[in-house]
Amino acid sequence: MQSIATRSPPGSKGQETAKRVRKAALKRFAGAGYAAVSMREIAADVGVRPGALYNHFPTKQDILKDLMLTHMADLLVAWDTAQFPAAMDPLERFVRFHIRYHLERADEVFISYMELRNLEPDNFEIIEAERRRYEAILTSILHEGSAAGRYSVDDPKVATRAIIAMLTGIPTWYREGGHLGEHDVEDLYLTMVRKAVASETRKFQAETG
Amino acid sequence: MQSIATRSPPGSKGQETAKRVRKAALKRFAGAGYAAVSMREIAADVGVRPGALYNHFPTKQDILKDLMLTHMADLLVAWDTAQFPAAMDPLERFVRFHIRYHLERADEVFISYMELRNLEPDNFEIIEAERRRYEAILTSILHEGSAAGRYSVDDPKVATRAIIAMLTGIPTWYREGGHLGEHDVEDLYLTMVRKAVASETRKFQAETG
DNA sequence: CTTGAAAATGAATGAACGTTCATTTATAGA
DNA sequence: TCTATAAATGAACGTTCATTCATTTTCAAG
Numbered sequence: 001m002q003s004i005a006t007r008s009p010p011g012s013k014g015q016e017t018a019k020r021v022r023k024a025a026l027k028r029f030a031g032a033g034y035a036a037v038s039m040r041e042i043a044a045d046v047g048v049r050p051g052a053l054y055n056h057f058p059t060k061q062d063i064l065k066d067l068m069l070t071h072m073a074d075l076l077v078a079w080d081t082a083q084f085p086a087a088m089d090p091l092e093r094f095v096r097f098h099i100r101y102h103l104e105r106a107d108e109v110f111i112s113y114m115e116l117r118n119l120e121p122d123n124f125e126i127i128e129a130e131r132r133r134y135e136a137i138l139t140s141i142l143h144e145g146s147a148a149g150r151y152s153v154d155d156p157k158v159a160t161r162a163i164i165a166m167l168t169g170i171p172t173w174y175r176e177g178g179h180l181g182e183h184d185v186e187d188l189y190l191t192m193v194r195k196a197v198a199s200e201t202r203k204f205q206a207e208t209g
Numbered sequence: 210m211q212s213i214a215t216r217s218p219p220g221s222k223g224q225e226t227a228k229r230v231r232k233a234a235l236k237r238f239a240g241a242g243y244a245a246v247s248m249r250e251i252a253a254d255v256g257v258r259p260g261a262l263y264n265h266f267p268t269k270q271d272i273l274k275d276l277m278l279t280h281m282a283d284l285l286v287a288w289d290t291a292q293f294p295a296a297m298d299p300l301e302r303f304v305r306f307h308i309r310y311h312l313e314r315a316d317e318v319f320i321s322y323m324e325l326r327n328l329e330p331d332n333f334e335i336i337e338a339e340r341r342r343y344e345a346i347l348t349s350i351l352h353e354g355s356a357a358g359r360y361s362v363d364d365p366k367v368a369t370r371a372i373i374a375m376l377t378g379i380p381t382w383y384r385e386g387g388h389l390g391e392h393d394v395e396d397l398y399l400t401m402v403r404k405a406v407a408s409e410t411r412k413f414q415a416e417t418g
Numbered sequence: 419c420t421t422g423a424a425a426a427t428g429a430a431t432g433a434a435c436g437t438t439c440a441t442t443t444a445t446a447g448a
Numbered sequence: 449t450c451t452a453t454a455a456a457t458g459a460a461c462g463t464t465c466a467t468t469c470a471t472t473t474t475c476a477a478g
Contacts, residue, residue, distance in 0.1 A: 033242060035242055035244035039436060040435080155397055190364060192371055196402070248466060248467080249464080259466085260426075260467080262467095
């Protein structure tokens with residue numbers, strides 16, 4: 001007796017081609033923009049004729065939707081399951097997590113920001129809701145830290161947008177092998193973020209473990 | 210005897226149509242993205258047939274190039290000619306200038322950031338050079354202020370990118386008539402930027418009037 | 419009013435687009 | 449080996465695209 005979950009349908013190659021389509025579309029969309037990429041180009045990257053793409057995705061729009069929805073869902077799951085030293089404060093957790101995740105998934109992040117306007121309204125709303133959920137995490141950290149006197153933030157929502165914009169800009173200039181390592185970047189930004197929200201009477205902490 | 214400079218050629222409507230083309234293309238490119246906008250749409254906005262556009266711009270690409278080159282040149286001229294109270298410190302000048310300019314010209318800014326990848330290499334290089342010139346203004350402010358002990362910035366180039374990303378993100382969420390006025394936003398961001406680059410021993414300045 | 423050049427028209431061009439579909443090929447289970 | 453189904457093919461569909469061009473219209477200067 002065999003488990004249903006592990007049985008592959010006849011004629012199937014699993015989801016291998018679909019994965020390759022996602023990967024090729026991700027690269028192309030990130031590089032040239034959704035509207036400038038043709039199904040023919042994606043098919044050529046995958047090594048298949050254009051028509052074959054439609055065995056895996058009903059339309060080009062659905063490929064974009066799949067990439068963006070998956071990305072936002074993954075982002076929130078990654079935050080929920082991220083492991084940090086117990087002593088690390090929430091703001092440091094968020095900054096390090098955000099930088100790491102966004103450097104690891106530069107293409108996904110880029111697409112999810114740049115191609116929002118190419119999403120149909122329903123899908124746009126889903127993505128926006130996820131984005132708001134993610135921003136709410138930082139807002140809550142700032143709000144609670146502010147209430148406890150650990151930070152001084154005039155407007156936690158504005159500060160959230162400011163910090164996230166600052167951090168999300170990193171992949172536009174950071175390159176592996178440059179004179180700054182990923183850890184250096186984390187430390188530099190963490191210092192700036194901490195100072196930006198610091199209580200006015202508080203000493204800044206230069207060392208960042 | 211009449212001045213050559215003021216004589217209009219016969220049959221000409223001055224540069225009126227060209228201006229309308231720029232304006233329509235700006236709105237369309239900002240709204241839907243360069244690749245998703247057709248010459249037919251631009252022509253319809255202008256109130257002219259598609260072929261007429263080619264009396265003013267040789268190709269669609271040239272419209273984009275014109276918009277982006279003009280924007281970057283205008284930005285640098287605006288900085289050079291901006292008027293500020295004599296007592297205002299350079300960092301405050303830059304922050305207020307950047308926010309004002311980017312809120313005033315949201316469409317131009319958006320295009321110059323989003324459509325870089327649709328520029329031909331030569332034009333891309335020109336735009337990038339202008340962007341570097343603009344960033345160098347802030348880097349220099351941070352560098353000199355740091356040397357003078359007014360700020361404490363570990364890496365002026367990284368801080369420049371962080372600050373500019375933070376400020377440039379404002380037009381993505383700021384809306385006129387919201388609960389924050391433009392001046393409120395300036396003050397909030399100025400406070401965060403000042404704190405982010407503050408010397409560690411320095412008291413923050415809360416009032417920004 | 420005439421002239422001449424700029425601007426706009428209307429029609430057309432070939433190319434590229436997303437997508438469809440009847441048919442063939444590949445493959446895993448019986 | 450046979451069967452059933454997924455996957456891929458190859459060709460085509462109608463549409464839209466940026467661009468071209470001969471012709472017509474517009475209009476300031478003479």
